Amino acid sequence: MDAAIAGGADIVDLKDPAKGALGAWEAAALAAAVARWRALPPGGPLLSATIGDHPLEPGALCAAAARVADSGVPLVKIGFALSPATGPETLAACLAALAPLARAHRLIAVLFADLGPDLAAVPAFAGAGFAGVMLDTADKRAGGLRAHLDDRALAGFLAAARAHKLMSGLAGALALADAAPLAALGPDYLGFRGALCAEGRTGALDPARLAAVRAALAYAAAA
Numbered sequence: 001m002d003a004a005i006a007g008g009a010d011i012v013d014l015k016d017p018a019k020g021a022l023g024a025w026e027a028a029a030l031a032a033a034v035a036r037w038r039a040l041p042p043g044g045p046l047l048s049a050t051i052g053d054h055p056l057e058p059g060a061l062c063a064a065a066a067r068v069a070d071s072g073v074p075l076v077k078i079g080f081a082l083s084p085a086t087g088p089e090t091l092a093a094c095l096a097a098l099a100p101l102a103r104a105h106r107l108i109a110v111l112f113a114d115l116g117p118d119l120a121a122v123p124a125f126a127g128a129g130f131a132g133v134m135l136d137t138a139d140k141r142a143g144g145l146r147a148h149l150d151d152r153a154l155a156g157f158l159a160a161a162r163a164h165k166l167m168s169g170l171a172g173a174l175a176l177a178d179a180a181p182l183a184a185l186g187p188d189y190l191g192f193r194g195a196l197c198a199e200g201r202t203g204a205l206d207p208a209r210l211a212a213v214r215a216a217l218a219y220a221a222a223a
């Protein structure tokens with residue numbers, strides 16, 4: 001957390017990469033991080049946290065999301081493992097169960113580009129009261145986001161999010177070289193983890209790598 005703040009991250013995402021794509025922090029560590037974040041001077045980063053990797057099962061998603069939301073973290077990231085095999089009733093049941101939580105907390109739906117999600121599901125998240133949608137990848141060894149979705153698909157996803165007033169993000173094994181082309185598509189944020197670590201995704205953040213991504217995003221924003 002300290003390295004991300006020092007490196008100028010706009011959003012610090014609390015996740016345990018050793019536990020999976022959206023591995024969750026333990027409750028005590030999460031509460032401590034939220035308390036430290038609240039004590040930061042104004043103008044600091046926003047804070048998000050992931051709820052862990054769960055199947056598309058309403059009870060499991062609700063319990064995990066409620067636990068993270070109860071910590072007071074302002075953005076709660078919930079992975080939806082949508083694939084071509086997912087029936088519409090499965091997503092509908094999950095969203096119906098999460099809608100009450102979405103009325104009290106800012107929930108972000110994470111879809112995994114490498115699982116082949118139906119990007120036409122974006123309006124359903126808006127309908128359930130979500131605050132945002134983003135793309136990520138589930139299998140970090142299977143290539144980055146742009147290996148799974150081309151610019152046209154990504155632009156369509158972002159346009160749908162904008163049309164439904166959802167915050168939008170792109171992530172998924174992004175490299176430094178992805179910063180400019182993806183920023184050009186106009187997401188609200190880009191998410192990086194592996195590219196910021198000298199010794200792999202589960203390692204510590206490397207200030208030099210963080211600075212390089214920060215500089216690339218600043219350059220892209222000024223272009």
Ligand SMILES: O=C[C@H](O)COP(=O)(O)O
Pocket residue numbers: 013021136137140171172173174191192193194195201
């Ligand atoms: O939320 C963002 C992603 O999980 C970042 O991780 P990654 O860059 O290692 O894919």
